[in-house]
Amino acid sequence: MAKQPVRVLVTGAAGQIGYALVPMIARGVMLGPDQPVILHMLDIPPAAESLNGVKMELIDSAFPLLKGVVATTDVEEACKDVNIAVMVGGFPRKEGMERKDVMSKNVSIYKSQASALEKCAAKDVKVLVVANPANTNALILKEFAPSIPDKNITCLTRLDHNRALGQISERTGFQVSDVKNVIIWGNHSSTQYPDVNHAVVITPKGEKPVREVVNDDEWLNGPFITTVQQRGAAIIKARKLSSALSAASSACDHIRDWVLGTPKGTWVSMGVLSDGSYKVPKGVIYSFPVTCANGEWSIVQGLLIDGFSRTKLDATADELIEEKEMAYSCL
Numbered sequence: 661m662a663k664q665p666v667r668v669l670v671t672g673a674a675g676q677i678g679y680a681l682v683p684m685i686a687r688g689v690m691l692g693p694d695q696p697v698i699l700h701m702l703d704i705p706p707a708a709e710s711l712n713g714v715k716m717e718l719i720d721s722a723f724p725l726l727k728g729v730v731a732t733t734d735v736e737e738a739c740k741d742v743n744i745a746v747m748v749g750g751f752p753r754k755e756g757m758e759r760k761d762v763m764s765k766n767v768s769i770y771k772s773q774a775s776a777l778e779k780c781a782a783k784d785v786k787v788l789v790v791a792n793p794a795n796t797n798a799l800i801l802k803e804f805a806p807s808i809p810d811k812n813i814t815c816l817t818r819l820d821h822n823r824a825l826g827q828i829s830e831r832t833g834f835q836v837s838d839v840k841n842v843i844i845w846g847n848h849s850s851t852q853y854p855d856v857n858h859a860v861v862i863t864p865k866g867e868k869p870v871r872e873v874v875n876d877d878e879w880l881n882g883p884f885i886t887t888v889q890q891r892g893a894a895i896i897k898a899r900k901l902s903s904a905l906s907a908a909s910s911a912c913d914h915i916r917d918w919v920l921g922t923p924k925g926t927w928v929s930m931g932v933l934s935d936g937s938y939k940v941p942k943g944v945i946y947s948f949p950v951t952c953a954n955g956e957w958s959i960v961q962g963l964l965i966d967g968f969s970r971t972k973l974d975a976t977a978d979e980l981i982e983e984k985e986m987a988y989s990c991l
């Protein structure tokens with residue numbers, strides 16, 4: 661029997677991530693090749709014409725899985741009965757800015773859209789915040805949508821996770837699909853900590869630790885970390901626009917693994933509400949290693965954190981606490 665369509669909201673759908681993301685969703689990249697979808701697209705009134713153009717292109721693409729398109733500038737209409745909400749709407753940073761520099765513009769959007777989601781979305785809606793500062797926007801959304809379960813509100817650090825996999829693949833010559841279990845800890849910002857201490861490469865001789873295969877701790881503890889931390893800025897410098905296709909692709913990875921489960925023996929990175937695991941302060945949305953099954957994520961427990969890592973986990977937590985205070989002062 662054919663599955664019932666899932667309603668997927670994309671906010672900021674007339675923007676550049678939106679333009680890359682909606683065809684991926686309509687093709688089944690996010691929810692699988694047998695899952696029909698109805699796309700809900702929200703943008704602001706000045707972008708209404710452009711949003712309608714995206715709707716026209718979706719119709720013209722004749723995607724077999726796409727069972728309907730709602731394109732609107734009315735936030736409540738956009739949120740009505742949605743099962744999944746990918747929150748991309750907001751202002752991107754420009755060259756020379758840190759992600760928290762767009763805080764005052766973006767957190768107020770997340771406060772008001774939290775109320776619309778709470779009022780109109782399906783009760784078990786799963787929310788992924790992409791717009792920056794992603795962790796803190798997700799936190800604000802959580803605080804102002806108290807009836808949405810905390811575990812249903814997440815932010816995107818999968819792009820950073822995928823960037824780390826890509827760097828290890830480039831360095832070692834192994835396929836990116838043969839590298840697994842890197843971790844992004846903390847904030848989606850330049851303080852994030854890309855950690856390879858538990859990562860492995862699948863080689864013809866079996867699984868080997870990334871540290872052994874790379875055999876260059878100086879690179880792993882220095883340029884590797886800063887390259888991943890600064891990759892967003894490097895893309896902005898090169899494109900004069902922020903990452904769009906990689907952000908869209910990673911957003912699909914995030915939701916797909918959350919809904920359909922992570923492969924056995926593999927974890928991914930997701931920004932989720934801290935429960936105090938790994939001595940991370942409670943009450944911030946922090947990126948952890950997680951596995952997913954039956955539509956729920958769980959933080960991977962019991963990983964050894966050495967002194968170098970401890971300092972880095974704490975520094976990115978401190979920044980999130982500072983961002984939380986800054987966000988409240990903007991509201």
Ligand SMILES: NC(=O)C1=CN([C@@H]2O[C@H](COP(=O)(O)OP(=O)(O)OC[C@H]3O[C@@H](n4cnc5c(N)ncnc54)[C@H](O)[C@@H]3O)[C@@H](O)[C@H]2O)C=CC1
Pocket residue numbers: 671672673674675676677678702703704707748749750751752753769789790791792793794816817819820848902903904907
């Ligand atoms: N977490 C991550 O890994 C990444 C996050 N980002 C962030 O994603 C966001 C979107 O980036 P782009 O698509 O490049 O920007 P963009 O400027 O091309 O698109 C943003 C869209 O949001 C719309 N918008 C603004 N306020 C809105 C509101 N209140 N409701 C609905 N829509 C609204 C704008 O009209 C625009 O169409 C930015 O905040 C960017 O920094 C970008 C890349 C990666």
Ligand SMILES: O=C([O-])CC(=O)C(=O)O
Pocket residue numbers: 752753759792819891892893895896902903
């Ligand atoms: O860096 C930015 O502003 C956009 C972004 O979040 C990323 O590419 O990681």
